[in-house]
Amino acid sequence: YGQDQVNLTFFGGEPTLCWDSIIVPLTAYIKEKYPKIFSLNMTTNGTLLNQDRINFLKENEIYLLLSCDGPPEVQDYNRPCRDGSKSSELIEKNIPLILEAFPNTSFRATINQDNCDKLFDSYIYAIQKGFSNAFFCPNCREIWTAENIEKLRQEVHKIFTYMALAYSNNSTVMRFIPIDKVYN
Numbered sequence: 001y002g003q004d005q006v007n008l009t010f011f012g013g014e015p016t017l018c019w020d021s022i023i024v025p026l027t028a029y030i031k032e033k034y035p036k037i038f039s040l041n042m043t044t045n046g047t048l049l050n051q052d053r054i055n056f057l058k059e060n061e062i063y064l065l066l067s068c069d070g071p072p073e074v075q076d077y078n079r080p081c082r083d084g085s086k087s088s089e090l091i092e093k094n095i096p097l098i099l100e101a102f103p104n105t106s107f108r109a110t111i112n113q114d115n116c117d118k119l120f121d122s123y124i125y126a127i128q129k130g131f132s133n134a135f136f137c138p139n140c141r142e143i144w145t146a147e148n149i150e151k152l153r154q155e156v157h158k159i160f161t162y163m164a165l166a167y168s169n170n171s172t173v174m175r176f177i178p179i180d181k182v183y184n
Contacts, residue, residue: 070122
């Protein structure tokens with residue numbers, strides 16, 4: 001393969017829906033047969049995690065990326081549970097458990113046109129929850145209006161300003177790689 005390890009990522013829909021049928025047996029197989037070849041990762045919305053599952057992930061060195069779109073009003077709009085209940089309530093109780101086990105977990109948010117004016121709020125939410133890095137992905141499956149592209153630009157400008165002020169005051173900031181590259 002020409003690399004030290006091959007990355008294998010458990011990825012959605014929501015991989016934890018297949019916890020017993022795929023995650024556990026495939027992890028056991030890989031750890032037994034190919035312990036040094038694969039690096040394991042998971043992108044999850046965090047709703048089905050609990051302490052036992054987080055312990056399993058940590059013991060098996062399966063690193064996480066958390067799909068969370070922001071504060072409850074953004075999260076629940078973008079990703080309601082199948083039954084219509086609030087996914088934010090499920091995620092918020094798991095964030096401290098996740099960050100305790102995996103302090104470098106990235107906060108990954110999808111930005112839609114309907115809530116693109118909440119990007120800065122989502123960034124601050126991630127900071128308040130204790131994340132040290134984040135990335136935000138505009139929903140590229142929609143055709144964005146010029147008005148919403150401008151709203152998104154203004155929100156990115158707010159984040160840039162916040163980060164620039166924090167950097168100038170020698171404060172620690174949550175990493176936001178596109179802005180880090182520009183600032184540096």
